[in-house]
Amino acid sequence: MPERRQSAGRANGPGDSRFRHILVPTDLTERTEKALALAGQLAARAAARVTLLHVVETIQGLSLDEVKAFSERLELNARKAMDSLTRRAGDGPAVARVIVHGRRAEAIVKYAAANEVDLIVLASHRVKPSRVDRDWGTMSYKVGILAQCPVLLVK
Secondary structure, three states, X not given: OOOOOOOXXXXXXXXXXXXXXXXXXXXXXXXXXXXXXXXXHHHHHHOOEEEEEEEEEOOOOOOHHHHHHHHHHHHHHHHHHHHHHHHHHOOOOOEEEEEEEEOHHHHHHHHHHHOOOOEEEEEOOXXXXXXXXXXXXXXXXXXXXXXXOOEEEEO
């Protein structure tokens, strides 16, 4: 009988959770609160860590040096908003806060791959059946398609 292998970072025994690192991308809106609360519940059960990630969108054709002061203001505002989100999330596991620069979907997926993320918990808006053809370009759709780990959408 072939030996069954476990991938790195995955659980081995009964009762163990397969999730050790949960990523919650945020656009800094209130929608993130539900995703962060659910991630906290999942993490508490498994002693997993939670990372709240915000991506400062880069402007194509401009280097970071060209928009340094503007970028620093965006980061400061993002840190304040992320602190507020984690405070409102209440008790639960500690939440690391990370800010990166790039194109949002790509940056989220790259961060997840580089940091051994096992689950992405992402806030998503409700899609109206009459508008389904317009929602293929949403962030949640892009991350769901591109991520190499499971993605849980919270509505």
